[in-house]
Amino acid sequence: xxxxxxxxxxxxxxxxxxxxxxxxxxxxxxxxxxxxxxxxxxxxxxxxxxxxxxxxxxxxxxxxxxxxxxxxxxxxxxxxxxxxxxxxxxxxxxxxxxxxxxxxxxxxxxxxxxxxxxxxxxxxx
Numbered sequence: 519x520x521x522x523x524x525x526x527x528x529x530x531x532x533x534x535x536x537x538x539x540x541x542x543x544x545x546x547x548x549x550x551x552x553x554x555x556x557x558x559x560x561x562x563x564x565x566x567x568x569x570x571x572x573x574x575x576x577x578x579x580x581x582x583x584x585x586x587x588x589x590x591x592x593x594x595x596x597x598x599x600x601x602x603x604x605x606x607x608x609x610x611x612x613x614x615x616x617x618x619x620x621x622x623x624x625x626x627x628x629x630x631x632x633x634x635x636x637x638x639x640x641x642x643x
């Protein structure tokens with residue numbers, strides 16, 4: 519029998535997976551099961567999923583899930599191409615760190631009272 523908090527957590531994960539198409543579940547110590555909805559099959563309209571176990575941090579699993587989902591959205595993902603090299607993972611880490619730094623600077627500027635104009639952004643360091 520589940521507690522109310524456990525049921526809330528299950529519902530939150532389910533809703534997030536539906537919204538993003540990426541589900542990440544713990545598979546043990548330092549192991550994460552990433553499930554990404556690639557699309558629907560043309561024959562029977564059933565969901566096509568890509569599943570992979572990532573051994574590492576949850577952040578690495580999230581990066582992998584986002585990478586696969588972005589390839590799927592661009593139509594460049596095939597089931598056989600679902601591997602990521604260490605160099606690509608390192609590049610994803612660098613991009614995530616750059617985005618985190620930008621987000622931090624933007625929040626600080628808004629807190630300081632700066633007006634944020636819409637338009638192209640320079641994500642340079």
